[in-house]
Amino acid sequence: MAVDVQPSEVWEFFQQNRKELAEKYLLVASSDDGEVEIYLTEENGMPFFSVEVNGECESEADSISKANAENNYRELISLFIDANGSAELFDDDELDRLDEIQAAAEDFLLVLIGCSPEEACLEYDEIDQIVDLVEKFLYEECGIPIYHPTIEEDEATGTAQVVHYPYGEDECATTV
Structure with a gap:
């Protein structure tokens, strides 16, 4: 598993790369085999995540706050990349x-x-x-x-x- 941006750092990464994210998606995490990729972009001024499995969009998540963005990203990693992850998520x-x-x-x-x-x-x-x-x-x-x-x-x-x-x-x- 390659997580280029940790969930606790995703908000800071988003803030530092807003201009680029307003124009394109950036890869922030992927599975070891490369079949699953999580991308980040900006939508309505907030972080927006897209999960691609074998090149097809499998899931998307928009965010409304820093905590929500961190949780969304952590959940996507847990669900799609680290299925055995132990991260506790918001209910x-x-x-x-x-x-x-x-x-x-x-x-x-x-x-x-x-x-x-x-x-x-x-x-x-x-x-x-x-x-x-x-x-x-x-x-x-x-x-x-x-x-x-x-x-x-x-x-x-x-x-x-x-x-x-x-x-x-x-x-x-x-x-x-």
Whole structure:
């Protein structure tokens, strides 16, 4: 298996290569036999993945945020290249929660700045940074943990795990 771009690095790779990705697909991973290839491009300002098996498009995945792009890419690698992979992936409820957070952040910014984040030229990674700052503030200053599934990679082992509360734990064990 050849993974030229690791899932934890795909967002940075996307940001660094946006101009090129706006015009073409770049190979980011492939199987050892070359039968399966995962390509990355830009669609609607966000990472878009395409999986080709023996030259035919087998699957596609668009992304709505940094975490979603990393998860989509990790899932495609697991499903198509490393079928025995142990990467823990977001379940449907966790993906729904990520969609809710993204929509809420965009609505918040629309009200706060008086125009859509796109009109204000805010990129999705900047919106993610704003969400992260708000979540960190709510926990550190107010003691409120926020349910926000994220993937964190253990640097020592390279394994990924889903963390539901990046700042603190929910003592009530309920999700918002």
